[in-house]
Amino acid sequence: MCGIIGFIDRTKSRMDGSSIKAALSLMNERGSGDGAGYAAYGIYPEYADCYALHVFFDNMAEPKAKVDEILKQWGEIVHQEEIPTTPQPGIKKVHIPWRYFFKPSEDLMAGRMASENDVVMHIVMQVNAYVNGATIFSSGKNMGVFKASGWPEDVANFYRIEDYKGYIWLAHNRYPTNSPGWWGGAHPFNLLNWSVVHNGEITSYGTNQRYVEEYGYKCTALTDTEVVAYLFDLLGRQHELSHEMVVKALAPPFWDDIDRMPAKESELNKAVRLTYGSALMNGPFAIVVGTEDGIVGFTDRIKLRPLVVGENGDRLYISSEEAAIRTLDPEVKNIYTPRAGEPIIGRFIE
Amino acid sequence: MTLGSVPPKFKVSIDRDQCMDCGRCIENCSYGVYRREGDKILIESRKCTACLRCVAMCPRDAITLTEKPVDYRSHPVWTREAREDIINQARSGKIILSGMGNARDLPIIYDRLLLDACQVTNPSIDPLREPMELRTYIGKKPSKLNFRKTESGDVELETKLAPNLKLDTPIMIGHMSFGAISLNSQLSMAKAVAETGTFMGTGEGGLHKALYPYQDHMIVQVASGRFGVNIDYLERGAAIEIKIGQGAKPGIGGHLPGEKVNEEVSKTRMIPLGSDAISPAPHHDIYSIEDLVQLIRSLKEATEWKKPVFVKIAAVHNVAPIAAGIARSSADAVVIDGFRGGTGAAPKVFRDHVGIPIEAAIASVDQKLRDQGVRNEISIIASGGIRNSADLAKSIALGADAVYVGTAALVALGCRVCGNCYRNLCPWGIATQRPDLVSRIDPEAGAAQVSNLIHGWTLELSELMGAAGINSIESLRGNRDRLRGYMLDEGMLKILDVLPAGA
Numbered sequence: 033m034c035g036i037i038g039f040i041d042r043t044k045s046r047m048d049g050s051s052i053k054a055a056l057s058l059m060n061e062r063g064s065g066d067g068a069g070y071a072a073y074g075i076y077p078e079y080a081d082c083y084a085l086h087v088f089f090d091n092m093a094e095p096k097a098k099v100d101e102i103l104k105q106w107g108e109i110v111h112q113e114e115i116p117t118t119p120q121p122g123i124k125k126v127h128i129p130w131r132y133f134f135k136p137s138e139d140l141m142a143g144r145m146a147s148e149n150d151v152v153m154h155i156v157m158q159v160n161a162y163v164n165g166a167t168i169f170s171s172g173k174n175m176g177v178f179k180a181s182g183w184p185e186d187v188a189n190f191y192r193i194e195d196y197k198g199y200i201w202l203a204h205n206r207y208p209t210n211s212p213g214w215w216g217g218a219h220p221f222n223l224l225n226w227s228v229v230h231n232g233e234i235t236s237y238g239t240n241q242r243y244v245e246e247y248g249y250k251c252t253a254l255t256d257t258e259v260v261a262y263l264f265d266l267l268g269r270q271h272e273l274s275h276e277m278v279v280k281a282l283a284p285p286f287w288d289d290i291d292r293m294p295a296k297e298s299e300l301n302k303a304v305r306l307t308y309g310s311a312l313m314n315g316p317f318a319i320v321v322g323t324e325d326g327i328v329g330f331t332d333r334i335k336l337r338p339l340v341v342g343e344n345g346d347r348l349y350i351s352s353e354e355a356a357i358r359t360l361d362p363e364v365k366n367i368y369t370p371r372a373g374e375p376i377i378g379r380f381i382e
Numbered sequence: 383m384t385l386g387s388v389p390p391k392f393k394v395s396i397d398r399d400q401c402m403d404c405g406r407c408i409e410n411c412s413y414g415v416y417r418r419e420g421d422k423i424l425i426e427s428r429k430c431t432a433c434l435r436c437v438a439m440c441p442r443d444a445i446t447l448t449e450k451p452v453d454y455r456s457h458p459v460w461t462r463e464a465r466e467d468i469i470n471q472a473r474s475g476k477i478i479l480s481g482m483g484n485a486r487d488l489p490i491i492y493d494r495l496l497l498d499a500c501q502v503t504n505p506s507i508d509p510l511r512e513p514m515e516l517r518t519y520i521g522k523k524p525s526k527l528n529f530r531k532t533e534s535g536d537v538e539l540e541t542k543l544a545p546n547l548k549l550d551t552p553i554m555i556g557h558m559s560f561g562a563i564s565l566n567s568q569l570s571m572a573k574a575v576a577e578t579g580t581f582m583g584t585g586e587g588g589l590h591k592a593l594y595p596y597q598d599h600m601i602v603q604v605a606s607g608r609f610g611v612n613i614d615y616l617e618r619g620a621a622i623e624i625k626i627g628q629g630a631k632p633g634i635g636g637h638l639p640g641e642k643v644n645e646e647v648s649k650t651r652m653i654p655l656g657s658d659a660i661s662p663a664p665h666h667d668i669y670s671i672e673d674l675v676q677l678i679r680s681l682k683e684a685t686e687w688k689k690p691v692f693v694k695i696a697a698v699h700n701v702a703p704i705a706a707g708i709a710r711s712s713a714d715a716v717v718i719d720g721f722r723g724g725t726g727a728a729p730k731v732f733r734d735h736v737g738i739p740i741e742a743a744i745a746s747v748d749q750k751l752r753d754q755g756v757r758n759e760i761s762i763i764a765s766g767g768i769r770n771s772a773d774l775a776k777s778i779a780l781g782a783d784a785v786y787v788g789t790a791a792l793v794a795l796g797c798r799v800c801g802n803c804y805r806n807l808c809p810w811g812i813a814t815q816r817p818d819l820v821s822r823i824d825p826e827a828g829a830a831q832v833s834n835l836i837h838g839w840t841l842e843l844s845e846l847m848g849a850a851g852i853n854s855i856e857s858l859r860g861n862r863d864r865l866r867g868y869m870l871d872e873g874m875l876k877i878l879d880v881l882p883a884g885a
Contacts, residue, residue, distance in 0.1 A: 033503075209502075209503035232504065233503050233504040233851070235500070235504060235850060235851035235852050235857065235864070236852060236856075236857030236858075236861060237861075237863055238779075238860065238861035238862050238863025238864055239856070239857050239858070239859060239860050239861040239863075241863070242752060242860050242862070243860075245752070246752045246753075246755055246757065247755075271526045271527070273527070273529075274529075274537070277527075277529070277537075286513050286515060287515055287517050288513065296538070296539075299539060299543075300537075300538075300539045302543075303524075303527055303539050303541060303543055304527065305856070306519055306523045306524075306543065306546065307523050307524050307525070307526065307527050307541075307758070308527075309523075309856030309859070310757075310758075310856065310859070310860065312854055312856050312857055313857075314851065314852045314853060314854060314857035315504050315851045315852070315857075316504050316505060316851070333853065333854075334507070334512055334513075334853065336504070336505055
């Protein structure tokens with residue numbers, strides 16, 4: 033059991049983190065104090081062209097030197113600093129959260145790493161798999177993940193979450209059951225601009241993991257949610273599928289329904305299942321994914337986890353509980369629960 | 383004869399108080415164990431194969447069978463088998479022939495793999511009340527899809543799908559030829575696969591006319607002897623399989639003793655009556671991978687690219703790179719046959735000593751195909767020693783798309799695994815062409831038994847998946863995370879890429 037929240041303002045009007053903290057804390061009985069986290073998009077406008085790499089360092093000696101070296105090899109560190117934190121009695125600071133604003137060098141983009149995204153993905157995989165004492169847990173542009181072991185309000189106060197203003201917010205309150213409660217295991221999970229909060233347990237993890245690892249992703253977080261970020265990156269970025277199509281691959285219609293569809297639609301859905309069978313996610317889940325152009329919420333095919341949607345003008349809210357949405361926006365309208373597997377997509381207005 | 387006779391393998395006795403003297407044992411035993419002299423039924427235990435036909439047919443349960451009534455002095459090295467093989471070869475100077483699968487007492491990896499189930503944190507799924515999807519497509523899949531937008535703004539699929547076989551359950555029946563087994567056995571299995579929405583192989587013996595009504599569920603085989611192969615045969619099959627090797631006898635060809643080649647077999651195989659049908663060890667038009675590629679393309683060209691083409695290989699040491707080579711051809715599925723695979727006739731030394739276990743072969747092939755990024759290019763069909771739905775589930779979790787069963791289907795028809803398939807005397811009417819024995823199988827009843835077995839396994843697989851919180855077979859495929867090894871050594875755990883129990 034976990035509690036999740038997704039928020040988007042379609043006009044890119046930004047909201048600070050205070051109400052997200054309040055809404056997430058409301059769902060404390062969905063968590064166990066072993067992890068909480070927030071992702072916010074639109075928080076680094078002054079470095080919008082740079083990749084904001086958030087890193088947990090175990091110490092500031094060896095791991096930091098190694099990460100510096102790798103980054104300098106691949107491009108330019110435009111700016112770096114410790115992520116500002118305020119000590120909290122409920123949080124033991126076992127890592128030093130650090131951020132780099134990084135620009136990959138165009139000269140090195142070739143072969144398998146033909147784009148800056150490919151380079152950054154490579155760096156993230158290398159550091160997380162091979163550099164002891166360093167974990168890059170956020171690597172998008174103009175966005176960042178803030179997470180730790182602790183209760184939602186402690187983690188929010190620790191990172192001073194109310195100081196950030198974002199047009200997308202994701203939040204997660206963790207009750208770990210299948211992996212250790214460590215900082216890197218808290219949600220959101222992120223790769224490039226994909227961030228994932230997840231309530232549930234992916235019973236197909238082994239299949240999904242071995243599928244993404246064929247394409248250079250390395251699962252190192254010791255928990256199942258990580259693979260969702262990689263599936264979105266593989267299908268959404270590398271295979272250029274639309275968000276709707278990615279959800280169709282991850283939580284496809286049942287064969288009985290596909291058989292009853294009109295011929296063309298049936299053929300398309302069959303093709304998705306045949307091609308992306310290894311990406312299908314099984315087991316109970318409710319997920320919200322943050323992307324560079326919006327948010328996507330969906331549940332497993334038989335909806336074994338709750339998901340509620342609310343709207344108010346340009347704002348779209350997705351959460352495990354209606355009460356959390358009402359805390360975020362007491363004026364919220366049009367609250368409903370989507371069907372199993374149905375994608376809820378909030379996009380920016382052009 | 384200085385060697386004398388070896389001790390009988392079995393001792394048969396009749397409880398004379400129970401016996402009603404009906405003579406069914408005499409009628410049923412095709413090996414000639416029983417005969418009547420005067421008013422007494424006499425027994426010649428030495429001829430017994432433990433096929434258990436007499437025991438099954440005795441209305442009074444009067445027959446008792448004891449294994450190894452007389453044994454050799456026990457010795458850890460010079461086992462009974464070691465001594466008897468020498469005695470037999472000293473007598474004959476020949477290769478020792480055997481039937482069925484590997485008979486050595488080697489650990490079975492399937493039995494040391496354990497499946498997972500859900501508790502608390504995720505709900506198990508109840509197949510009685512929720513959808514459970516076992517549908518499996520066998521064939522090439524694209525590695526990615528391309529779409530285009532139509533003028534009206536609809537999304538349309540651009541990628542063309544290759545032909546795939548649609549299975550309602552991931553259990554197929556492997557290739558057992560007409561000749562090796564009887565027409566009634568083939569008919570029973572053909573009716574069963576048609577009813578359960580799956581497929582069976584013809585083996586290398588051609589396709590008898592009586593099976594034409596089921597041709598949409600038949601995979602026609604092209605083996606090194608090319609028996610029964612012509613364009614009509616190829617066009618009738620739902621898919622075509624090139625047999626390179628067989629798990630029971632990797633490196634050598636099929637072997638059908640002349641005793642089994644009667645008129646019908648001779649016509650279907652297109653070979654002379656009563657002649658031994660010994661397939662060449664290699665295909666003489668395949669001396670390397672590029673020749674295989676050509677044969678696949680020729681078969682596809684001949685059938686207008688409408689049918690999937692499978693390639694079957696025995697699981698040998700280098701099975702993974704060989705399968706990867708096959709994946710790079712136009713082949714749609716690779717069949718891997720493990721060293722426990724059955725056979726009608728194989729040299730014993732091959733059956734018992736050549737090849738590797740299917741579990742290790744699935745794991746290494748699946749991994750190699752993934753390492754090379756071609757896993758989607760080809761389906762993996764595993765066979766060779768799959769005995770129950772647990773073996774099936776474990777095969778899929780290791781990475782197979784579907785399995786072939788052979789021996790299990792024969793056991794459903796009555797076979798008791800006595801291993802004398804090559805003698806044309808099968809009292810169950812399976813591995814024989816003698817009309818009086820063949821008529822012991824009623825294809826309708828046989829079909830019901832085989833489809834019962836497929837149904838039973840399918841239900842059990844659904845329950846196992848549901849318990850693991852999985853409602854679609856593609857989420858079990860390659861999901862080694864849901865397996866744990868028990869009493870497996872570290873090397874094997876590494877090959878299987880499975881954690882030990884408790885981890």
